[in-house]
Amino acid sequence: MSRLLSLALALWLTVPVAVAAQSLQDILQIHQEEVLKPGRRSVGVVLDDLVASGLPQALPFLEAWRDREIVKRDSDGLFFRASEDGDMVTLMDLDTGENLGPANAAGLTESRPNGGVRRAIGDALVQFQLSDPDIEKRLTAVQAIARSMDASQLAPLSASIEGESDRDLKATKTRLAGMLGALFADTQEARIAAIEALAGDLSVDVRAVLSTVLSTSSSVAPTVPDGTNLAQTLDVGTDISAVEAYQQLVDADLAPALITKAAIREALVANIQGGLVAGIPVATLDTDEARAGAYDALAAGGIAAPRVTDAQQAEAIAAHTFFLAYDETDVAITDAARAAQRAIETSVAVSQGIDLGLDALSLASIYFLAAIGLAITFGVMGVINMAHGEFIMMGAYTGFVVQQFVPDYTLSIIIALPLAFAITFGAGVLMERLVIRHLYHRPLETLLATFGISIALQQLAKNIFGTQARPLTSPEWLDGALVFNDVVAISYIRIAIFVLALIFLALILFVLKRTRLGLEVRAVTQNPGMAASMGINPDRINMLTFGLGSGIAGIAGVAIGLYAKVTSEMGADYIVQSFMTVVVGGVGNVWGTLAGASLIGFLQKGIEWLNPSNTLAAQTYMILFIILFIQFRPKGIVALKGRAAAD
Known part of the structure; x- marks a missing residue:
């Protein structure tokens, strides 16, 4: 019992x-x-x-x-x-x-x-909150763990994963538990498994975890001690300077400290006797060399510590090994972390290339929208229209005005696109009838006249809307970005502009290839005299073509206004790129305009990537490249075929 x-x-x-x-x-x-x-x-x-x-x-x-x-x-x-x-x-x-x-x-x-x-x-509270019925409290607890990254949170976090009902939060918990496991898991196998699982994650916090595992400390010794998890042996003169190397020896009590100029001066002052220091007149100690000599005399007499010579420094450095050692002592863990880090760096490099390509493609679509109207007018009529950018500005302001009366942003954009086309089409026809038609085959006068019109339109916009930038608000479904990973992302507005560019490309090709107007435009482009003899009115085609190019610029203005601020000077930001796109691609050719926009967009982004701190330099280099390109291919990427090509 x-x-x-x-x-x-x-x-x-x-x-x-x-x-x-x-x-x-x-x-x-x-x-x-x-x-x-x-x-x-x-x-x-x-x-x-x-x-x-x-x-x-x-x-x-x-x-x-x-x-x-x-x-x-x-x-x-x-x-x-x-x-x-x-x-x-x-x-x-x-x-x-x-x-x-x-x-x-x-x-x-x-x-x-x-x-x-x-x-x-607070740590104990986090453990309770990880399984709280309120998802907001669970999310707060996970965020608190992510901020602290403490070893004590690994076990409760791992225990809460299986019972987590929210799929996204469960994935976040699993990922966070993996990062904590890479740092604090109890066994070598568990840490290595956690590190290997992180190899496909490109996020900054995962890279920070791997950097923590691979953190190093600088050390020096006659030889690398046994059991050291060696990261790198440092070469004096390449990886570390001789001055830094010797200072490291001093800090490790492996070499005597250097005698500084201040210490020499203090020793000399302390040993002045009758105007002499070590038998040397004080009045002669007016240079560093003289003071050093007097100090050496004191050191020879045992009064001061001797100076370390350059030869002694070199000898001390040569007698020691300088190296970086991992703070993590387990070689298998650091090997796994290095492999994961290399895999992530490769993926990041690929993703950066993809992201740069998406940015370039987005910029090319903007340039295509801005230039396609100019390509039609310049290609068919040979008119250098310096006011083309102002038609883009007019389209953007049309979208802004529509949104003042139609609060539904989706509906307002749907209304603004055809309205912008109609307004700028009418403005283009009016400009052609009143000015351009009288200046055909007079390129200098046309350039000056359209440049004057562009200034007048800018001033008119300032008088009506003021100098302050006006927002053209995009619909809610265009907010945010399409995120592929922590490196690759593209905003929905840019995607929409790219899709709009594709729609315009298809629409213009349809008009030019499948309609009577397109047939007449191509005929006038190829040979105006022959087209007139076949019953086509070149004067009418020129008017409609100029109006069509202006109308397309107006629609481009609405699209660009969603991406950039609407101001009276916004057209000037695109007129140079539009002309470069048309000239490089090939005058009067839709496919040439597409090729030119792609070349300029990718070229500009590439130069900006090489020189990210100076966007003005990127513009300069791009213009120089295009000047050289035109020297070797003056008719552009896609040269115009037919008799007009020989003009």
């Missing part, structure tokens, strides 16, 4: 306190002193029992304890949550949450945990 009692007593003693306890108050009474006067070392026992209890009321207690709202009633030693109510204090039962009414503050003792204890309580 006594053996059975002893066995029962032993089993009871091995049961955790929290399991034996029936309520939160029971646990607090067991740890009464630790709750009332918690210390950084003693608080862990209380927190372990609270976490093990699984009591739902433990979470609000921890929050109140952290916020210094827990008090003990002196009469019976029970703990309550307190809130001030004037001169009185209102108590709340910790197990039931019942309001017990006011109490005299004189009979209460407040628990006041210090900063270290409150941090420990």
